[in-house]
Amino acid sequence: MTAPGAEQDTAAPERGELHALVARLYPICRSITGDGVRRTLEIIAEQVPLEIHEVPTGTKVLDWTVPKxxxxxxxxxxxxxxxxxxxxxxxxxxxxxxxxxxxxxxxxxxxxxxxxxxxxxxxxxxxxxxxxxxxxxxxxxxxxxxxxxxxxxxxxxxxxxxDGHLTYGEHVVPGETADEVLISCHVCHPSLANDNLAAIAVATHLARRLAAGPRPRYTYRFLFAPGTIGAITWLARNRDRIERVRHGLVLACAGDRGPLTYKRSRRGDAPIDKAAAYVLRASGRPHTVVDFSPYGYDERQYCSPGFNLGVGSLTRTPYGRYPEYHTSGDDLDFVTEEAMRDTLETVWEILQVLERDRRYLNLSPYGEPQLGRRGLYDSLGGRSDTKQAQMAMLWVLNLSDGDHGLLDIAERSGLPFDVVADAARALCDATLLEPVKEC
Amino acid sequence: MTAPGAEQDTAAPERGELHALVARLYPICRSITGDGVRRTLEIIAEQVPLEIHEVPTGTKVLDWTVPKxxxxxxxxxxxxxxxxxxxxxxxxxxxxxxxxxxxxxxxxxxxxxxxxxxxxxxxxxxxxxxxxxxxxxxxxxxxxxxxxxxxxxxxxxxxxxxDGHLTYGEHVVPGETADEVLISCHVCHPSLANDNLAAIAVATHLARRLAAGPRPRYTYRFLFAPGTIGAITWLARNRDRIERVRHGLVLACAGDRGPLTYKRSRRGDAPIDKAAAYVLRASGRPHTVVDFSPYGYDERQYCSPGFNLGVGSLTRTPYGRYPEYHTSGDDLDFVTEEAMRDTLETVWEILQVLERDRRYLNLSPYGEPQLGRRGLYDSLGGRSDTKQAQMAMLWVLNLSDGDHGLLDIAERSGLPFDVVADAARALCDATLLEPVKEC
Amino acid sequence: MTAPGAEQDTAAPERGELHALVARLYPICRSITGDGVRRTLEIIAEQVPLEIHEVPTGTKVLDWTVPKxxxxxxxxxxxxxxxxxxxxxxxxxxxxxxxxxxxxxxxxxxxxxxxxxxxxxxxxxxxxxxxxxxxxxxxxxxxxxxxxxxxxxxxxxxxxxxDGHLTYGEHVVPGETADEVLISCHVCHPSLANDNLAAIAVATHLARRLAAGPRPRYTYRFLFAPGTIGAITWLARNRDRIERVRHGLVLACAGDRGPLTYKRSRRGDAPIDKAAAYVLRASGRPHTVVDFSPYGYDERQYCSPGFNLGVGSLTRTPYGRYPEYHTSGDDLDFVTEEAMRDTLETVWEILQVLERDRRYLNLSPYGEPQLGRRGLYDSLGGRSDTKQAQMAMLWVLNLSDGDHGLLDIAERSGLPFDVVADAARALCDATLLEPVKEC
CATH class of the missing domain: 3.50.30.90 (Domain of unknown function DUF2172)
Incomplete structure (x- = not known):
């Protein structure tokens, strides 16, 4: 994957930092409302600035009402x-x-x-x-x-x-476009480390890492909200923003020792679904990809048929599949720094694919353009060991008819996504390619 | 499947009744015309009222002419x-x-x-x-x-x-709508028990069972007609009714000891095709599902490209696949009461799926509706053993966007069709769901 | 497959003739321009008339320029x-x-x-x-x-x-329609027998065989041109003809002892792709079918996204997959008469399928037409050993709704293509079928 270079070094969590954050949050008694959530958001805000929202009891939110x-x-x-x-x-x-x-x-x-x-x-x-x-x-x-x-x-x-309020927090990393990637995790569980303090720690450090790097293409919105009613409240108060949400991930159970599980969005073939499956497969990590089902975490809300967002869910062992689930066994020993860092790295790689993946148009689609003239092709012919980078250029040119994105091209050609994306960049520089205008 | 309750008890065939009907019909010399067909229809009419049609020799029917x-x-x-x-x-x-x-x-x-x-x-x-x-x-x-x-x-x-007539009989069980389900079996074979007296017996008792129950959603039309020319004659004389035929089944070879075989309609994915495959699979019975081919029984006519009806065919061992086929070996010993009752039960279950299967619209599609407020959801949260009925409601709500029928939802969720259909009924009662208007 | 009858006998290459042509061309030093190409085309022209094109150095051709x-x-x-x-x-x-x-x-x-x-x-x-x-x-x-x-x-x-010229040759076998089949092979390699003299020999004898037979349905265009720049030059100079190219094959590596490999067009499901896969499968020959990739021979140009022609590529062992590839080991011993004749026969069979494959319309689509009346069906009923020809007629009638071609029908029915095509002819003769007008 993209070597994130300098910015990773700056923003990468110190050894033990993720687990330390979990440990700090662990004793707090959280619920879907109340001071436990407020205190949790205060601690997150020490790492990344949060906009705190307080929504009064009795507020109508979609089919629900904000409770006492x-x-x-x-x-x-x-x-x-x-x-x-x-x-x-x-x-x-x-x-x-x-x-x-x-x-x-x-x-x-x-x-x-x-x-x-x-x-x-x-x-x-x-x-x-x-x-x-x-x-x-x-x-x-x-x-x-x-x-x-x-x-x-x-x-x-x-x-x-x-009567009081429901509290949630948002952090936004601005991007080059108003199109958004939503990263959501629930903050309503009391002393349960994997469900969901580990995901809170991963999301927090992901936000730091994004903010520390160059301005991304997408705007990233991190939502720390109580499960169900929090997501519903956010959806109700952001109806006009929702159409900008291009991709999203619900993070949960991010710290146990089990392998990763990606649960597809309701669409099943949203870009996030393809990117996550690709990254997991390419990584060689043991993992599972499962179809959407209307049970689990807040993907239930984001993927309700009226919204039908391209939001998947990444966990390690899914809810209910480990004996410690929703018990006092889900404690600080149950989650590891290593597992959380692995989750974080995987999300990062998925986002890098989404950042680079797009459809292009071959500006010289009749026959192959003469790459050699532009310094993009070996001058000595006859050899059979053509390089990966050249093959990637030929694939990108051949499939850039507006219907295929770079990830499609990587999948079809069997070439690594980054090699394909680098080829697209070289071809853009040579004015042989231009991005398709997204409408 | 739906427990058909009281009506089944009333209308269920007495032990041995199916075989007894086959035995009564067996000695008659039937052909595509003549008194053998008339006598056969008289005996069927003792069980269910029949409208008898007599079509004169020389009548043009589609590409054919009614013979002498x-x-x-x-x-x-x-x-x-x-x-x-x-x-x-x-x-x-x-x-x-x-x-x-x-x-x-x-x-x-x-x-x-x-x-x-x-x-x-x-x-x-x-x-x-x-x-x-x-x-x-x-x-x-x-x-x-x-x-x-x-x-x-x-x-x-x-x-x-x-010169004389071609004779066929019809029995109609009126339904709530004019949309029809066609059940067709040929009555033109002489002393051959499996081909097709067993299917005649199954169809006759199916008609009784339907008539004894509450008014069904569909109107059911039973056609007892000579093979090929009978179906062609019926099609020719019912051109304006044909567009009302939503589903259909040709019944044949319904009594031998072999497992059931469902042959798909020419469309391949008609609702009857999905319902039959589902029922056979869910039943755990050994069975086979085969693609349409333009040879066999009167599905050849119903599935000719001009009509292209959603008509499949259910048999036990298919024509030509048993050595007794079209020989004196296809006698009264070759068919069993048990096999015919199994065929009848299977058809009944397929029809129950068709009766209940439809597409619905979630009336609260933005986020999940609050089921608990409506008494549809457990009040105590945190448990992982959510009940099948609740899962069915979540699936129905999530997929009821007008594109998915209940059978689709059962297939996708892995939940039993009846549980899904019951969930849809409960959601309709709670005004969270309404049937899609079929055009 | 179609027994090509008398014309095959007339035009079939004499034993050893293909290898003899390769041996004659072998010593010539060819390149993408120059007298080697001219001499090669002269020798081909002894077998089939060629139109020779000389394109001056400096001519702009698509993104390229004709070189010195x-x-x-x-x-x-x-x-x-x-x-x-x-x-x-x-x-x-x-x-x-x-x-x-x-x-x-x-x-x-x-x-x-x-x-x-x-x-x-x-x-x-x-x-x-x-x-x-x-x-x-x-x-x-x-x-x-x-x-x-x-x-x-x-x-x-x-x-x-x-400064000079780029030289290429064309041979056209006129057909009943202006729709063209393009057979293309590169003529730019020096003393390499398999790459590409074997394919030149196969193409030359294919042209003779076509010209010796009855006028085909399609017009066949044989292109003998230098690789890449020759195909690009031809494409640049024939922009208005290109839309007439319905099917095409790039022939290369046609003479080694390995099994045949068909590489699909970029479309992946073009008629040539289906015909080639069918012929190879039906032949029982060991063979491979691979997806398109934008590397190889001149299919790269024909299948560039702007043209996207239905052009596949047939080779024996593909380029780069044999140790003798692009070396002095690719000599006259490396290619055999038998392998070239096998390649030739395969191409011939593929073309015969393309010639006969088309979509038809059942003119009597409501019910089965009465075949017996027209002498197309056994008069004695009741038997289960219905003949292949009758089954083919039923399949053709059933699927001739304008959406299915004869090859589709052969694939779906499992019947041999020629039996299906013969059935279609018989049904046309009986005015039960007519070809769909291609637009």
Whole structure:
């Protein structure tokens, strides 16, 4: 791929920097609204400037309504001896997200319907939420529950569910054109490292790297927003911008040790789909490419039929496919610096293909133009070991009829994309080629 | 598949009823015209009302002309001792269909050109016809022929070939729309159980089952007509109705012990083609799906390029692929109640898919609609074991852009068709979906 | 395939005739211009009349300019003893094509930059050219070079590079229509038998065979021209004729012992592509079919995006895939009469398919027409061994809706092309079919 040269050296994350960012964000109790999201965005903003949006409770956004804001200070279950047997301060997964406040004494029997465990993984605390149905609950390990004696307990959730705001942040790297690439990741999960702090770290450092380099062709918009309602809110407030979104990637589960998985956009053959498949294949990395399905992360919203954007999703192990998914097992040990850097590098390479990929028009389409006269072709004929660069020029000239882009040409010729893109540049310099005007 | 519920219990054939109908029809000597067809239609009409059509000899039908009517009372070959060595009364295959009358004495040598046998299957009597070339002949087993001594024989065919009529019957199950599904089977073969009495029995009981249930979406037209000339006559007399035929099935060879074979329409991707392939695959039954070819049964006529209807053909073992085909071996033992019921059930399932399959429009296509508010989605988030019904709703919403039908959605999602169709119904009830107006 | 009957007997090459023509052309020193090309065309013209074109140096042709004309009389390297250690008279590959004149004494050290060898094949003399960059050089075997002692040598190339002409020849076999089939082969290589004297011999005898038969449907244009610049010159001078070129074949490497390789046109599904693939597959010959690439012979020019003609390329072993390629190993022993005749026969069969392939319209498209009435169908029904010819008629009738050609029908039905084409003729005779008017 394109050797990004100097700018990479400047902006590349220090060894350990990605994991350090994850570790800093990990303890914060995030949800789809509230101070956890605000604090998270503040920390991201230390790395890249963010525009923060606050959208009031009750705002109509597409088919949805911005919910009340939820904040929580403390929560526990105390046994008869006053000991905290379940403690929010030790692990914020213990409270069902959006739990309404409660403070009372009740028997274990009365409490049970409010307790969530994972019988199959008795050592892990599950992650549960109840955003749109007012209730309260606790999550705990099945082992902990099994150890609780019958009797009376003091139950307390010191939370607030009240009118307030939904918060999200945007960072924009301006490009030569107003056409946008959207990089989106959800910021609504509490202490879950892979889902989605790793992707937040990758996106943050990707933004830095882009900003540190030469002005890109596309404008890059980074969206840090709560899942579902955040993406829906952004879509609702950016209806006029959406048609500018040419390509996009939802980043999630970016830090586990598994191989990469690219999930195609609903279109299935959007440029991002082709670029991602190409980069993964060309890299030789083990990987999987799967078709779109209307379940997963915010690609569900971007790829709803009314928008139908060319937005794919890149993860390592997909949601639900690892036992630690949505449990206390998704912790700081579950994600690695190396995996996050590999994800970051892959996204970078995909974006480099999108940056360079375009359709050109051969300005001398009748017969081959005389490349030798222009210094683009070996002067000594008869040899059979024609160089890759010359072959790339012949392919670019032959297929640049306005219907084929450079990535198509790379795929068809079997030549590396960068060699093809370099050939196109040389042919443009020789005024044998010009970019097709995109409408 | 759809559990057809109460109506199935009412209209389901009694154990043995299909085979009993075949057995009743078996002895009748049918041909493309004549009293054998009339008697056959009378017996069918005991089960489902039939409209009988009589089309006079000489009527121009497309490129053809309705031929003279043929009837036969008796036929035999008597040896010198006056014994019937070949006897029409014992097996109506013995006479070449449409044989002109003959009564004379001739040597075996003179008779030979009029005798047809199957040297490869010396125990079987072949089935032969000569509809459009006036001649006469006998069919007999090669063993019988080998046993005949030289000498003189009395040859008699007491038949009539004279102006008359071609007869066919129709049964219509009215539906909510004038769009029709055509179920067609040929009624012109004499004592051949699989070809085509089994299909007649399946079609008859299918008609009863449809009529006993709630009014279907489509109007179902059952055609019991002689092969080729019958279908051509029907097509010629129904030119204005043909454009209403949305789907169709030619049923034949419906009772042998082999697995099912579906032969695609000439279009290759008509809805019936997709529905049949889906049902066969989903059923787990061993089966074969083959491309259209212009040979076989009356799909040849319905799929001629001028009509090009979406008519496929369902058989068990296809014509010519079993040694008993068009011989006295295709008898009552060759077909089974179980096979016919399996064919009937398969056709029923295909029709249920056609009934429910249609394209819908997502009325809230920008982002996902909030299903939870409408009671269509689990209130507790975070779990990874989302239910099939919820997944079906997401798929239906995502792909209901007017281009995809429910069967397409089932194929793409891997979800059962009925789950997808139920999801569509639930979404319609929630006014999130509406059927695309078919033009 | 079509038995070409009497005309084949008349025009078929005598045993050994193809190889004899190659042997006669072999010693001539050809290049992209000059007397070698003229002499070559004179010899071809002994077999088929040629129209000779002389295009002056400096003529603008598409993006190119006709170069100076090159002629050579003698060349050598003499050692100190005056012995010719490299001698053009012994092998015309010894001189780099288009070498400017030189005559001087120089040390081996000074000479080395002008010497070309093949270290991997030390016994062979390479073939090198320098058409558009004025230089001079010698080609010799690595063994010869290794044996040369240091010291002074006399170097002489007695050549002329001066204003003159580029020469090419055309032969036309007139057809019933002005639509053309272009058969093109390059005539610019010196003593290389397979590349391209074998193809010249095949093309010459193909032209004789076509001219000896009945007037074909297409007009056949045979082009004998220098590679690249010759094709470009022809294209530049025939801009108004090019749209008449319906099909074309570039012939090269037609005489080695390897199996045939067909390279598709840039379109990939042009009629020639389908016909060649069909003939090769149907023949049972081992063969390869490869996609177009913008490297090879003059298909590069015919398939440049501005022209995008339906021109494929037929070779035996493709360029660069045999060790003798562009070396003195490509000699008279490397090509065989048998291989050339096999190439010729294959091209002939491809052309026969193109001649007969067309789209027809069923004039009786509603239902099957009654073939029996017209004597086109067996009168005795009931048999399952329907003949191939009858099946072909049913297929032709069924698919002749204007969208399918006869080759499509042969492919889809699995019937031999000639049987299908004969069926179409019979149906035309019965006025059931008529050719689609090509626009």
């Amino acid at each position: 804001e939820w904040n929580i200070r403390d929560a526990y279950i105390k046994d008869a001896a006053g000991r905290r047997v379940v403690d929010f301060a030790a692990c914020n997964l213990h409270v069902v997200g959006y739990s309404v406040p409660v403070h009372r004494r009740m028997t274990l029997e009365e409490l049970r319907p409010h307790l969530h465990t994972l019988p199959d993984r008795p050592d892990l605390v599950p992650y549960r939420t109840s955003y749109y149905h007012e209730t309260w609950g606790f999550c705990l390990s099945a082992d902990t529950l099994a150890a609780l004696p019958e009797g009376e307990y003091e139950v307390c959730i010191d939370s607030t569910l009240a | 009517e043929w009837n036969i009372r008796d036929a035999y070959i008597k040896d010198a001792a006056g014994r019937r060595v070949v006897d029409f009364a014992a097996c109506n295959l013995h006479v070449v269909g449409y044989s002109v009358p003959v009564h004379r004495r001739m040597t075996l040598e003179e008779l030979r050109p009029h005798l047809h046998t199957l040297p490869d299957r010396p125990d079987l009597v072949p089935y032969r016809t000569s509809y459009y070339h006036e001649t006469w002949g006998f069919c007999l087993s090669a063993d019988t022929l080998a046993a005949l001594p030289e000498g003189e024989y009395e040859v008699c065919i007491d038949s009539t070939l004279a | 004309e090159w002629n050579i009389r003698d060349a050598y390297i003499k050692d100190a003893a005056g012995r010719r250690v490299v001698d053009f008279a012994a092998c015309n590959l010894h001189v780099v094509g288009y070498s400017v004149p030189v005559h001087r004494r120089m040390t081996l050290e000074e000479l080395r930059p002008h010497l070309h060898t093949l270290p991997d094949r030390p016994d062979l003399v390479p073939y090198r050219t320098s058409y558009y960059h004025e230089t001079w050089g010698f080609c010799l075997s690595a063994d010869t070079l290794a044996a040369l002692p240091e010291g002074e040598y006399e170097v002489c190339i007695d050549s002329t590079l001066a």
